[in-house]
Amino acid sequence: MMNTSSLSQKRTPKSILRFAAPQMFYPLAGTLAPWCAGIAAVLTVIGLYIGFFVAPTDFQQGEVYRVIFIHVPAAWMSMLIYLAMAFWAAVGLVLNTRMSFIMTQALAPTGAMFCFLALWTGALWGKPTWGTYWVWDARLTSQLLLLFLYLGFMALTQAIEDQRRADRAGAIIALVGAVNVPIIYFSVQWWNTLHQGASVTPTGSSMASTMLAGMLVMAIASWAYTFAVVFWRVRSLILERERHTDWVGAEIDAQEGRS
Amino acid sequence: MKPRTKRLALLGGAAALFVGAIALVLTAFQQNLVFFHTPTDVAEGRAPAERAFRIGGLVEEGSIVREADGVTVRFAITDTAQAIPVTYRGSLPDLFQEGKGAVVQGKLGPDGLFQASEVLAKHDENYMPVEAQYAIDKAQAQAQAQAAADTVQK
Numbered sequence: 001m002m003n004t005s006s007l008s009q010k011r012t013p014k015s016i017l018r019f020a021a022p023q024m025f026y027p028l029a030g031t032l033a034p035w036c037a038g039i040a041a042v043l044t045v046i047g048l049y050i051g052f053f054v055a056p057t058d059f060q061q062g063e064v065y066r067v068i069f070i071h072v073p074a075a076w077m078s079m080l081i082y083l084a085m086a087f088w089a090a091v092g093l094v095l096n097t098r099m100s101f102i103m104t105q106a107l108a109p110t111g112a113m114f115c116f117l118a119l120w121t122g123a124l125w126g127k128p129t130w131g132t133y134w135v136w137d138a139r140l141t142s143q144l145l146l147l148f149l150y151l152g153f154m155a156l157t158q159a160i161e162d163q164r165r166a167d168r169a170g171a172i173i174a175l176v177g178a179v180n181v182p183i184i185y186f187s188v189q190w191w192n193t194l195h196q197g198a199s200v201t202p203t204g205s206s207m208a209s210t211m212l213a214g215m216l217v218m219a220i221a222s223w224a225y226t227f228a229v230v231f232w233r234v235r236s237l238i239l240e241r242e243r244h245t246d247w248v249g250a251e252i253d254a255q256e257g258r259s
Numbered sequence: 260m261k262p263r264t265k266r267l268a269l270l271g272g273a274a275a276l277f278v279g280a281i282a283l284v285l286t287a288f289q290q291n292l293v294f295f296h297t298p299t300d301v302a303e304g305r306a307p308a309e310r311a312f313r314i315g316g317l318v319e320e321g322s323i324v325r326e327a328d329g330v331t332v333r334f335a336i337t338d339t340a341q342a343i344p345v346t347y348r349g350s351l352p353d354l355f356q357e358g359k360g361a362v363v364q365g366k367l368g369p370d371g372l373f374q375a376s377e378v379l380a381k382h383d384e385n386y387m388p389v390e391a392q393y394a395i396d397k398a399q400a401q402a403q404a405q406a407a408a409d410t411v412q413k
Contacts (some may be wrong), residue, residue, distance in 0.1 A: 053362035065386060094267045130379045131352030137294040176276065179281050188288065191292045192315055192361055198386040207386040252316075 020099050022238045023247050036228035043221035050214035058211075067125040068211070072200075073219040075118035077226060078146060079113030079181045085153070086178035089171035096109035102241065103142040104174055105157065106233040110226050112150035119143060130194060138187035141194035142180055149177035162242065295362050302341040306367065314343055314373060315362040315381060318393075323357055327399075336363060347375040354380035 019025045051069035058065040085104045094101035119229065122140070123133040153173045160166035188197045199206050200215070207215070242248045260268075284290070295315030296306045306312055319335040319342050326333065332351065335342040345363050355361055360381035365374045 026322070056390070058386050059389045059392035060359075060382055060385075090270060094263055096263070109396055129352070129354050131355070132379055135294070135379070138292050175270075177278060179278055183281075183285070189348075191289075192295050192297070194294055194315075194379060194381055196382055196384040199386060203277055206384050208388055208391065211386050 020097055021192060022099055022242050023245075025099055025237055026238050026251070029234050032101035033228050033231035033235075036224045040221050040224035040228055043217055043224060047060070047214055047221050050210065050217060055214050055252045056208060061129055064125065064128045067121050069218050071118060071121040071125060072215055074121065075143070077217060077222045078111055078118050078143075078183055080175070081114065081226065082146060082149070082181055082233035083178060085111065085174045089174035092167065093171050093175075097121065097178045098241070101171070102234055102237045103230075104153075104167075104170060105237055106230045107226075108150055108154050108157075109233070110229055112147065112154065112220070113224075115143065115147045115150055119147060124128050135192040135194050137195060138191045139184065139193045142184040142187050144181055146177075149173065149180065153177070163165045204238050297337055298338045298341040298343045301343050301367065301373075309368050310369065311376070312364050313364045313366060314345075315360070316343075318355065318357050318359060318361050320357050336361060343373050344371070345373040345375050347378050349378070351378055352380040354382055356380075 019028055047069060051066055055066070055069075057063055085107045088100040088103040088107070091097060092104065119140075122143075126135075127133050153170050156173060157166045157170040162167055184196075187193060188195055200212065204214050239248055240254070276387050295313035296318050298314060300306050306314070314336055316336045316338045319337045322333075322335040322342075324333045325331070331346060331348045333344065334357075335344050337343075345365075347365075349361065355378060360383065362379045362381050363373065363375040364377040364379075366376075367373050385398055
């Protein structure tokens with residue numbers, strides 16, 4: 001097995017790639033996580049305030065449209081996190097880096113949470129507007145498939161004892177499932193669906209500006225929340241997986257000595 | 260070739276094949292993935308005749324008629340090219356309005372009347388304050404009045 005420290009000595013020691021080593025990423029994640037959590041908390045308060053008190057009543061749906069401030073950021077995040085997992089899975093399969101598989105593991109529960117939140121708020125929104133909690137149209141069905149992919153990823157990686165095999169099997173699910181993400185996103189354009197088209201696209205939006213502002217603030221809050229919980233989860237995964245190394249032993253001794 | 264370059268090439272090749280396979284499957288199932296048919300599809304006989312299906316479109320302006328029993332509603336659903344008459348017994352969603360989107364599920368009768376068993380409202384992706392819609396309506400009404408006045412003058 002190749003020694004990580006000898007590898008990083010060959011490169012410039014200040015390279016950002018040094019954080020690919022769990023030992024280096026552990027303290028960085030520990031420093032960044034509380035900041036991200038703080039930003040998430042502040043932006044959630046601002047976003048919900050705009051959403052519930054500043055944004056006007058919708059001409060068509062009345063007050064019920066305010067679900068959008070949670071529904072859309074959650075749905076965006078659920079798709080984005082899956083793509084991030086697929087990215088780290090590919091990096092892990094090609095470069096055999098330890099951190100990349102830890103990243104996929106750390107991202108999955110948060111992605112599943114946002115995916116469930118998007119489906120749940122969508123059902124609650126659908127009843128008063130469409131007249132039904134659920135229909136099997138392309139958008140809703142592909143989003144449900146995304147939830148099953150998340151759950152399948154977590155179940156499979158937990159079920160396999162051998163860590164290397166579990167990581168590789170999970171990486172395959174993450175990569176194969178990634179094809180579903182563009183299907184979710186474009187489903188409302190490719191097929192007739194009950195779900196309406198996208199209000200916000202790269203070229204513009206069809207929402208009043210305060211409504212859009214509230215939704216974007218909530219979206220950034222979701223990003224910050226994701227970074228915070230993923231950093232914390234990455235830290236405990238690093239300790240678990242590197243528990244046989246000297247530095248983790250020293251780290252645990254130091255933490256137990258402090259408390 | 261370095262082992263990691265080889266792995267990258269293998270992964271890229273497998274991904275390309277997989278995406279191609281999915282694209283073929285989606286193209287093959289294009290018809291089945293349709294949640295609703297348009298009124299034009301139905302008028303041209305492209306909708307399934309025997310089994311239940313859905314029609315999506317706009318509720319035609321001025322077409323909603325409540326029958327004497329109070330629970331049966333008749334309306335027409337249109338894509339502005341074709342309109343299909345629909346009859347439905349039951350309660351309608353709040354957003355069901357003339358000129359707005361709707362999806363109806365049911366069977367097409369031999370007389371061309373669509374017997375709906377379920378009516379869903381389909382709203383669009385526009386969100387704006389009530390005042391903005393009011394302003395738009397007013398501007399449109401003024402433009403129409405102006406156009407009418409112009410034709411009278413000619």
